[in-house]
Amino acid sequence: MSKGTILITGASSGLGEEMSRQFAELGYDLALCARRTDRLDALKAEIAAAHPDRRVELKALDVNDDDAVFRVFKEFAAEFGSIDRVIINAGLGKGAPLGTGRYDANRQTAMTNFVAALAQTEAAMEIFRAQKSGHLVMISSISALRGMRKTITTYAATKAGVAALAEGLLNENVKKKGIDVSIIYPGYIRSEMNEKVAQKAKFMVDTKTGVKSMVAAIEKRKEKAYVPAWPWVPIGFVLKNAPMSVVRRTF
Template identity: 30%
Template sequence: MARRLCLITGASAGIGAEFARQYAAFGWDLALTARRTERLEALAQELESAHGISAITIAEDLAKPEAVDAILAALEAKGRHVDALVNNAGYGLPGTFFNTSWEEQADFIRVLYTAPVELAHKVLPGMAERGYGRIINVASLAGYAAGSAGHTLYGSVKAAMIKFTESLNAECAATGQTDIHCTALCPGFTWSEFHDVNGTREDTNKMPKWMWMEAAPVVKAGIDAVNRGQPVVVPGSANKALATLTRILPESLGRAMVSAQSKRYRRMDT
């Protein structure tokens, strides 16, 4: 196939679906993966009809250790390789660290960190061989903020994703892979199903409208940044200001502010 292919995880809704729409509008073929087959197929049909591209759907649960190999095997069976990878799949795990099971926490780490890192590790050799690649890891503004009660691992995993992406982008440049770029996309509050799934929609709806962004400009910021070779991007002026504040505020004040506000977007019950 002459067209490049973008693999998007968590593609059935929200930011993932918007990545699919924007890459399809650029004329890219797509590999869409998530757990919800019906939504993936509906999105694939929509984009094939609208843009004349080819969309492959792969229903997989990234919490399963074999999921990454299954996704890549499905593409190989169709004779396709990954030119761009968008690690978007994710969710919030309500509750505290001690009132949730280890199985829940382990699945969370697998979906939000281990699987994205494994996917990057397994598609990079082919990118290097072809001399072209794009990797966007959807992190979060939470990766900059102080830790909070509830959703215990969310911020730490997103912080790790930012650092991993920075290192990966630097390694590609240092080893002469000048057209392989890796970007950590760090959105703040974005309109999607994320807060419905983790049970915080009622509380987050009370937050100021200026704190929210639509998915389309968030995704555009990520695509533009990775094409420039920018290792980290925080979309939106409000989010940029908040990210800057986390760097300049005294740590004790930052922790106090997060503690005071976290109950609005972190559930400690399950």
């Protein structure tokens, strides 16, 4: 018997792909969407082989297509009857220092990570408000806790924006309407997005380990979670409270 249905965006690779595996193992049915449907097909086959009793439905989705976001979310809700949890995970890691001629890369990251996340949040919350139940999960980043430099300035800003959207819903107290909201702040977890810098970053953990800590926090429906807890809870405190001169030397 299914524990419920989880919709995951950006499920064809990285954190989304591994979350799909781990939630299937926990007993959830899955509504998975991404641009690369060949990768989704392979993931579905893998999950079906390991967990034949799990239902997995797939849809192609470019989260930058607003109309498609609303259509796909509604289609999934209709097909499953309800959606219990939406994980807004799709993202982009492009970026360059501001003023260095790469506005195109920074704009693309801003549109995908924030504007598209806004569309996904709107679509998810429409479903949850109609159901009077649901769990919205926003994947932010530890980098969202403070302004970051050089190539990740825009990325960090978008992830701060994502967290602020979710915090606004917490402030609205949508829990009274049956809707839980979680903001997940992953630390350095190896994925396709960061494979070029994976060998340089301190405290990097492998995808499976990092996602396991994310899934645990999501299952507990924590409002905010720095994951993995060690070392990111103490590092997060430093990031939020230390003078910028300290942050500059450390990150």
